[in-house]
Amino acid sequence: MQPTYRVLGPGRARRADGTEGPVRGARLAALFAALAAAGGRTVGAAALADRVWADGTTAPEEPAAALQALVARLRRTLGAGAVVSEPGGYRLGAAREDVDLFRFERLAAEGSAALAAGEAGRAVALLDEALGLWSGPALADLPDRAADPLVVRVDRRHADARRARLAAGLALGRAAEVLPELTALCADRPLDESVQVLRLRALREAGRAAEALAGYEEVRRVLADRLGADPGPELRALHQELLAGTRPEAPARREPALPARLTSFIGREEELSSLSAELASARLVTLLGPGGVGKTRLALEAAEAYDGEGIVRLAELAAVREESEVPGAVLTALGARETMLRGSDGLLGGDPLSRLVEHCAGRRMLLLLDNCEHVVGAAARLAEAVLARCPGVRVLATSREPLGVPGERLRPLGPLPEATALRLL
Known part of the structure; x- marks a missing residue:
């Protein structure tokens, strides 16, 4: 044994x-x-x-x-x-795998991925197994555990796994069952909007819509008093549903978040086919070419046609001016608004790149990083961190120069042939 x-x-x-x-x-x-x-x-x-x-x-x-x-x-x-x-x-x-800490991380990631894929029953089984490994604080016997980055990471993943387990229970129609733990979790984490959303949804599903509306107002006041912020888009959307007495339709397996294209797409069919094949086998593909050559349009078409698992998300970096702003811009694009608490010693809650990795760790996703060339160093660090720690994520980048990340596949893109360009005109 x-x-x-x-x-x-x-x-x-x-x-x-x-x-x-x-x-x-x-x-x-x-x-x-x-x-x-x-x-x-x-x-x-x-x-x-x-x-x-x-x-x-x-x-x-x-x-x-x-x-x-x-x-x-x-x-x-x-x-x-x-x-x-x-x-x-x-x-x-x-x-x-012989150490429960690392076995927990694997099971939690698989459970979160199952939930994201709409497999709530499988998610419950995996997350119950993961959470069942805990019998106290992680690495409780380390004298310096409070300063250990691994402890910080695992504690955060434990919180995420608890939240995912409750979300899976709610998805299976067990609102009354998960409400007590959700209420306790919200009391511990009053500024965590993702948990608050779950509690309000559970109240609604349990037939307690009036309590859910009152709960929203309480959350709104807490966010305003302690952070000087309004509720995020997910909370606001839920509030509108509560006011209207409606429930959202069941989500589709994939939720592309890409802008509509207003013109037809011609002249790049061969490149699109090759790029789609590349995305099926590589986790990082970078479209290279000079400005105006059509990298963004081709990337959007490839993302729209993407046949892999998970959601598709676009992070537009053209408006980002400083490399330090890149992780925050991608977080915003993913709808993962950071919750930062201000204490006596300044801002707490982890750097944006770490929070981005934690957000993506259990998800399946195609992340499109558009216009990386002027922040290529930060884009490269972000892509490398996400790919290393988020096995369900693939990255498609557009840039005028390579990111230089291990495993990167480069696909140079030249101008359209003259005849095709004239057809477009």
């Missing part, structure tokens, strides 16, 4: 012989958590020692020797082969 390790809560291990038990002792538990957080990668001895003694206590005079002694104790607890010595450090002798 393959050992498995639990760090979503106090550290526990199931050994190869099937027995299971806690990892006892603060230092030993901290070492176990630090190794498990690495997901099978080697961690340097100095970095491990820093994490184990990161609680402000005096570090041992000989940290390397103290660490070796802790590793020996952990091997006695987990089994002789559980901790592997490597040049300069140590690693847990386990695959990522």
Whole structure:
């Protein structure tokens, strides 16, 4: 039997012989958590020692020797082969799936993707399995967990998974069942509009439309008082539905968000066919060419004809002036308005690129980044981050120069043949 390790809560291990038990002792538990957080990668001895003694206590005079002694104790607890010595450090002798934290991330992403694809029943099963792995705070035994980026990421994904599970239950007609947890979640996260939308919808579906209208007014006041902001478009649209006493039609599987084309499309049929085939096999395709050659129009046609799974979204970057504004512009294009809380130490809530990645992580999507050339560095960083962490996303970019991202497929686009151009005139 393959050992498995639990760090979503106090550290526990199931050994190869099937027995299971806690990892006892603060230092030993901290070492176990630090190794498990690495997901099978080697961690340097100095970095491990820093994490184990990161609680402000005096570090041992000989940290390397103290660490070796802790590793020996952990091997006695987990089994002789559980901790592997490597040049300069140590690693847990386990695959990522053997650690509940990484298994949770996979299941949560698959569950969110199933929900986005309209498979609510499958989403419920996957998300229930993912959320069932939690028995307390992630990496609870790390002394420096509050400052750990992995903890921040997993906590955010845990919140997203809870929200997706409630949305899936609502999609299955279980409004009364999900309302109590939605109400509690909204009390904890009063400025999270996506959760508030779910609560108001659940109230409506449960036959409590008057309470839903009163709830909208309460949310509107909170947003105005604490953020100086109006409700976002999704909340406002729901408010109009509540006022009219209507429900939206069931959404289609795909929701293209592309501008209508006012002229016919001729002369690029061969390029369109080749580009569509490229999108089926590559996750990043960049249309290259000088200004005015028709990159945007061809990209829009290809996006409209896209035959893959998920939604299609257009992020127009021509009006973006600073590279730092690119992630925020794409967030806005996706309808994922950032919720930033202002505290005594300034803005909290994560940088826009991180929030964009979190928004896209469980979705299937074709993202069209149009006119990247004047912000090509930021567009490249965004595309690389999204492609690395969001397996359901493909990117189609238009630019006068390559993004330079690994795996990028380039499709140069030249002017139309003279005869075709004359036909258009």
